[in-house]
Amino acid sequence: xxxxxxxxxxxxxxxxxxxxxxxAGFEVLEAADGPSALSLARAERPDMIVLDLGLPGMDGFDxxxxxxxxxxxxxxxxxxRSEETDRIVGLELGADDYVTKPFSPKELVARxxxxxxxxxxxxxxxEVVRSGPLEIDIPKRRVTVxxxxxxxxxxxxxxxxxxxxxxxxxxxxxxxxxxxxxxxFESYERSVDAHIKNLRRKIEADPKRPELVVTVYGVGYxxxxx
Numbered sequence: 001x002x003x004x005x006x007x008x009x010x011x012x013x014x015x016x017x018x019x020x021x022x023x024a025g026f027e028v029l030e031a032a033d034g035p036s037a038l039s040l041a042r043a044e045r046p047d048m049i050v051l052d053l054g055l056p057g058m059d060g061f062d063x064x065x066x067x068x069x070x071x072x073x074x075x076x077x078x079x080x081r082s083e084e085t086d087r088i089v090g091l092e093l094g095a096d097d098y099v100t101k102p103f104s105p106k107e108l109v110a111r112x113x114x115x116x117x118x119x120x121x122x123x124x125x126x127e128v129v130r131s132g133p134l135e136i137d138i139p140k141r142r143v144t145v146x147x148x149x150x151x152x153x154x155x156x157x158x159x160x161x162x163x164x165x166x167x168x169x170x171x172x173x174x175x176x177x178x179x180x181x182x183x184x185f186e187s188y189e190r191s192v193d194a195h196i197k198n199l200r201r202k203i204e205a206d207p208k209r210p211e212l213v214v215t216v217y218g219v220g221y222x223x224x225x226x
Contacts, residue, residue: 002116005029005046007037007063008078009055013101017050017078020105021112034058038066046073048112051095053079053086061093068094072151074115078103084190091194096155118154118180129164131223134203134212136164145203155180156199159192163213168225170216196221 004021008014009032018028029044031037034055041049049067053060064075077090077098087098096115099108129136133146141157143150152160158180163171171179173192200207214222 001025001027002047003027003029003044004048004050004112005031005037005040005044006050007031007034007055007060008050008052009033010052013052013078016105017108020109024109024113026112032056034060034063037063041067041071041073048116049073049075050078050108050112051075053077053090061089064090064093064095068153072153074154076108076111076115078108088190088194091191092197094153094198096153115154118158129161131164131167131212134164136161143203150202152199152202153195155195156202159195160199160203160213163221163223167223170219170222172220176220192221 002025004026006014006017006021006028008017008030014030014032018030021028029040029046031040032055034057037049037051037055040046051060051063055063060077060079064077067073067075072094075095077087077095078101079086079090079098080101087100090098097111099111127138129138135144137143138161143152143157143160159176162176162179163169173190176192196213197207200210200213204210204212212224214224216222
């Protein structure tokens with residue numbers, strides 16, 4: 001049974017999410033503030049974290065930042081903040097997805113399942129993709145650069161894999177979203193930019209002058225075929 005840590009200080013929302021996740025077959029852990037969330041995440045190692053941004057004491061951005069220093073556990077942000085900049089900041093910090101309040105509990109469950117599927121996917125048994133210093137071990141979902149392992153989130157790994165499997169092919173942001181989302185709910189295309197920015201910071205020698213994941217201005221991105 002997959003375990004989901006729900007971090008939410010509003011009791012009614014926390015209970016609603018817990019009940020829907022229990023009905024969907026998940027075990028639920030709960031925390032009502034940032035420090036408790038960090039302690040539970042480190043001690044219990046959940047498979048997924050649903051994280052509210054507006055937490056007392058330490059907000060969801062700070063929790064995500066601290067988690068990402070040591071963990072690639074999938075994170076879905078649950079937030080009343082509707083501003084696009086807040087969503088982009090969350091994605092740039094390493095969140096895999098976000099759901100804006102008020103929300104559909106069924107949609108939240110579907111997004112959780114989609115992110116978990118991406119995190120667990122084992123495509124093409126034994127397949128390894130190599131390009132220069134970069135190596136992607138698909139079954140193990142392991143990425144190395146010059147032999148050193150790089151920790152990627154589920155979304156970052158999936159974006160990299162889609163691009164690297166077809167070097168030189170240009171993907172629009174919409175095509176990349178379709179390739180990695182796994183659900184049909186509308187998403188903001190700028191989230192791709194946030195994940196690409198994080199990805200470059202981890203795999204490129206100079207993220208400001210990327211040589212692997214290249215921008216095709218006015219269109220989208222491609223993986224270098226040089």
